[in-house]
Amino acid sequence: MAEIAEGGGGGHKGGKKRAKKQSTRIDMTPMVDLAFLLLTFFVLTATFSKPKTMELTFPAPPPIDQKPEEVKNGITFLLSKDDRIFYYEGEFRTEPNEKGPKTALTELNFSQNSLHKYLLDKNKEMQDQIRALSVKHANKQLEDTTYKRMVRNIKADKSSYTYLIKTDDKATYKNVIDIIDELNINVVGKYVMVDILKPEMDLITEKVGTN
């Protein structure tokens, strides 16, 4: 136990005082108990990390009189219940026409060798370019600002894909975050959350059934 020696060193006097020279011990146990109690309380109530966030910008709704811009190279993800994802490429066709057959949905899931692999394959070229740039940037061959501009240019390239995310009314928030996360991991150029259209909804219903 911690000890506290009593008095100064000048105690070589009479016999009576000699008996008192033995150090006085203060029992520190209660204090230590309390200290640990407080310690435990603060450790348990401590917020270890500030919550992390994902920054997201939503598009401003277009002016009413303006026709929505046609998306070229679009890939549409449709999210539904039970963590199911479907996608189709290009524009939506209810009937086959000269541009291609009727739109059909392909299913993916949130695993590494499904959605991740699909995005990886789609973006290979762009990712290679960005990766090459970031290596140069890391080696200090490129200035910060130049690097940023070049990455932005690659991402804004007309030939790169635009990803549209649509959900039906059963998809969960987690699904949306997961897909945005996956798109972020794969440094895709552009993605946007859009409202689902009736024919797309019908196609999903066909796949997953109602209720």
Place this chain on the structure above:
Amino acid sequence: MSKKPSKGAAPALDMTPMVDLAFLLVTFFMLTASFRMAEPVAVDPPSSIGKVDLPENHIMVTIDDKGRAFFGISNTTAKREALMEMAAKYKVGFSEEQVTKFTGLPSFGVDIKDLPRYIDAKDEERKTFQPQRGVPLDTITPNNQLKDWIAIGGKKAVETYNAAKARAQELNQEFKAEKPRYAIKSAATTKYIYVKDVIKTFTDLKIYQFNLITSLEGGGTVIEPSK
């Protein structure tokens, strides 16, 4: 050649370093602790690779898995003024005491008409407060109180920020606070359609940038203080 210990004496162990350390830790945790009141609803956000910290100065809408919206402002001055203006707009009276108590509360999810009663409720009663249907954001009837809260809260938060900045400049001090930002926190299991309603409320107000609160990928969930 060991020394024989004196008879009957308990082996003395010097605990001083341990006690020193214990107090050091107590001091550390005490000083870093930030006390927050328990949120009216527990929400478990999904995980993502997002690494941006939640801004200190924020206006947050929490959406639980039943789709109820809860509203909170981190800045107490802005919160007080927002309540005053909302009270005037909806003609609900608040006493000075209630206003002060309100600034100490975390987010709330009640109709403004029930707010005085909610504020007066005891801490442990708030969790079971009825009716706690979330801040109304009905666009049809129209009873979109959330929209007003966001609009007024946002305005007040910016005003407070600007006032603080002007004051700092007057005194030639360094100004470090950040601009208020809008955050959305939702449970992983919440149907996206509910979140969409809230986002629609924001975009109607021409607010397009959000911080979506997520826990860090890799299992590390945020430990909320138990109380």
